[in-house]
Amino acid sequence: MPAPVAYFYMAIVTLGGATLFWSFSDGRAGNLMFDGGSAFLYGTTVxxxxxxxxxxxFANFTSLPLPFTSPTPELPANSHPPSFPPFPQSLRAPTLDLASSHLICSVALTGVLALQAGRWWAEQADIDEDDEDEMLGGEETEDAKLRTRESSPAFVDADKKQK
Known part of the structure; x- marks a missing residue:
């Protein structure tokens, strides 16, 4: 590929990694879980x-004569077009290795997308719960009371013992 395209590609990879690590700055446990998994998969891909x-x-595909056509003399008007020669035997294993590596990268990046979608979904659930609490006029629901420290059984028992 031309050098400017390679530099653009490297810039996109760097921007993606920087964005992923920037999201760690929130410090919430949910973000650490989703972003940690995403960072691991993104790093694996790199x-x-x-x-x-x-x-x-670079070892196998930089000096190939493309396309793999064989020179043919002028063909009569009613003949078949020239066919491509068989794929070179020496490139079969490197091509399969290249395809396997790209499959690993695509599955890992799909995992990054799935983890980030899961993070968004989990954050939306938290936002929806907060909105539900506000719609009740500031009154805490029974579930919200159970989630607070003050209403936990251990905290209530400690208060009774002090009195």
Whole structure:
């Protein structure tokens, strides 16, 4: 690929990683769980790409004569068009390795998307609960009371013992 396209690609990867690590700054446990898993999968993708895809690509696919056509003399008007020669046997294994590495990268990046969608869904559930509490006029629901420290059985028992 031309150098400007490679630099653009590297900038997109760097921006994606920086955005993912920037979301850690929130510090909430839910974010740490979802973003930690996403960072692991994103890092796995970068490592697979750097240590498997790029070396394979540069070793086997940079000096290929493309397309793989064989020169044919002028054909009569009613003949079949020239066919492509068979795929080179020496490139079968490197092509399968390249495809396998790209499959690993795509599955890992799909996992990043799934984790970020799960994070969004979990945050929406929290927002919906907060909105529900506000709609009740500030009164706490029984579920909200159970979630607070003051209404926990251990806290109530400690208050009774002090009195």
């Amino acid at each position: 490592v697979v790409y750097l240590y498997s895809v790029l070396p394979n690509f």
